[in-house]
Amino acid sequence: MEQRKFQMPTAYTILFCLILLVALSTWFIPAGSYDYADGIPISGSYHAVAPAPQGIGAALKAAFRGFYDAVDVCVFILMVGGFLGVVMKTGAIDAGVSNVISRLQGRENLLITILMLFFGLGGTTYGMWEETMAFFPLLLPIFLAAGYDAVVGVAVILLGAGAGVIASTVNPFATGIAAGFAGVSLGEGLLWRLIQFVIFEGAAIWYVSAYAARIKRDPSRSVVGIGAGRLHADVGRVQPLTRRHAAILLIFAATFLTMIYGVIPFDEMGLPLPVLGWWFPELSALFLVAGIVVGLMDRLSEVELAETFVSGCTDLLGVAFIIGISRGITVLMNDGHITDTILHWGETALSGLGSTSFVLLVFLIYLPLSVLIPSSSGLATLSVPVVAPLGQFAGVGGDVVVTAFQSACGLVNLVTPTAAVVMGALALGRIPYEKWLKFVWKLILLFLLLTGLLLVLAAALS
Template sequence: MEKKKFSMPTAYTILIGLIVVVALLTWIVPAGQYETTEIDGDQVPISGTYEQIERTPQNLFDVIKAPATGFQDAVDVALFILIVGGFLGVVMKTGAIDAGISRVTHILKGREKIMIPILMVLFGIGGTTYGMAEETIAFYPLLIPIFVAAGYDTVTAVAVIMLGAGAGVLASTVNPFATGIASGFADVSLGQGILLRIVMLVIIETAAILYVIRYAERVRKDPTKSLTYSTREEDRKFFLSSKGTDGNDFPELTGRGKIILVLFAITFLVMIYGVIPFADMGITFLPTLNWWFTELGSLFLIMAIIIGIVGGLGEKDLVGSFVDGAMDLLGVAFIVGISRGITVVMNAGNITATILNLGEKTLASTGNIAFTLLTYLFYIPMSFLIPSTSGLATLSMPIMAPLGDFAGVTRDVVITAYQSASGLVNLITPTSAVVMGGIAIGRISYDKWVKFVLKFLAIIFVISIISLIVGALGIL
């Protein structure tokens, strides 16, 4: 009898398994808490006040409830994803995207490679300035068909977005959700340490671009080199709507189609503008809208209606295409909710403070270089447990930053260590809705994404270590 080949479980199974593991840890790891003080509406732990409390182990019923509770906590993100799916469904129904893809692939025939650095730089700018992460989910359904039509695979398209923005977030320069919040809790200015972070941004973003181009060109020249070669034809049919693989069977780009594409582009530009916190970045001549998922969802909803009307869709076609588009991303919305369930179990079990206290005790008495590197290594598992950069900064920086004073390390270096570790982990962790959502849209299994990104993680790990040593020595 032939042995059954091992098949990697789906994202849902992996995430539920992690919920079970974290629940088991709440029976093993002591529960604890810090005294807190309120700063700008956030409850911030006070260094040296950790104490163990009675265990609150999570039982089977808690595990069963976690995905639903996580979905409730992440309902804003999940609803945004569904509305974006509906928006894209309407746009696709008009045929403008198909025609646009045909025009782009025709113009760039033989030069498709230039799309990769241009797009990755743009995503990197978004990542480093305002922490572009969840917002990238809207771009996957847009860009994947373009890359597939150009002869690349879905891994290439996902990597352009995820590694492009991820490299920017990892080397955040003025990102208020990572660097800004951490700087506030560390009591240093946002600009302190920015030179080191700019150098890291240039090096890591360049490394990401070269890494993706190398893989992409290998796949374009020989499709069998693709990590998703086994599903290549299926992916092409799915993302190219059963049209010719050379783009010749796409509809002609009419004047109405051009207007729709302009409205489509305006939607994304307004989204990007709406989430950039200009005031926190010291930019006063541009108004800060402070938009988030409620406003963004409303934007995509109203633009779906406008584009449907411009595209000549009747009421039934408009509503039907919106619902069908939302259904296409329903699985992604579920993944977002389930991944949030991991954090729900961990917080309910009160083990986060215990892990943080371990770092506080371990790092306080080391030298400057050792402290910096150990801080970076400490933040890697912490980032796995708390994938939110702002949440991790709020929880840990009031304790970790003062520890650097005793080790002779400036607080901005502690901030850089935290965001570098968090940025690295958030390119691969299954607790991140951005990672799991992105690869789900790209129809890429988690094991294949890990196989693709692992060497790049090793590269940026080394770059980060060298950069942090430079920072600890005060060279930059």
């Protein structure tokens, strides 16, 4: 008989198992609570409270209660999905990239830098990741026809966007959600994330460009090989960038710039600019209105606009599900009065550690957690409410914890086999998983070292 290979369960199964595990743990972990001041636990104030073990009924209802608890986040994510669905429907994104390709034909080395910056900006601002799947069929033939291998085409997109996601400056799916649960504003730690973005995106561009130049000179050095079966692109058939497409791209950019402006607390940063104080309800309305405006600009009918927007929402429904289920774990822990007990254990364990040791340990812990739960938003919902308060005891601000969290999530998602984008991209490029690891491991190691140095500096100066 053929033995079945082990297959990593989905994030949904992992989260439901964690719900059952947490419910069971409420029967064994002592119940306790801290005294709080402005939402922050007071060190040394932990005391025992009456136990409240959670049964099977509470476990079954936990995911639904998690949705109620995080409904603003879930609705916002669906609105972003609808907006992106409408924009992709118009063809403006494809036309914009195609226009760049046609203008730079024969200068693909410059194209590598431009496209990686484009994807990097998308990754750092709104967590552009799943959306990159639309670009692989468009860009892979271009790089293959230019004499590169499939690894270059995949790396331009994956590492370009991935470096941006690692340094998620204002990414609402990672930094925004994590900052909310950590009790800090999105503007706190922004300078460190901007520095991280510049360094990491620059390193990724250098890494891919150096590899591309190397195999251009000597194709035998390709990790997958360049053979006669490579594809060719007809750039003459590339979709032109119309005035309507250009206008839609302006609305697309303006929407995310408005989002960025709306959530930044300029007063806390000492800048004399009006503060909008927007959060998930306002941002949801922004993306809903922007999606309608883009649809009308493209002259979509009322039926087509509605169906396209709903279809876009569906694309991110899984993310909303994961957030709700993840939040259910926190609900169970709170109802069972074990959250503060775990915080107390953490306070005791970390009492001898300084800020540097603490933030490095948080980063290392998040690496394996990101493999089990590839959704950054889901992992933020699950863990940050527990981890961030521990930083208060070690003298580490919530913004530094958020940076450690987002860096680990973004880094792991470049290589983990549980990430659908990575495996889908490799399948489109016909790149074996082990060949991708052979290509990218040195950059991953560099990112690890740079992240550790950045966190040490941020913790020391926080």
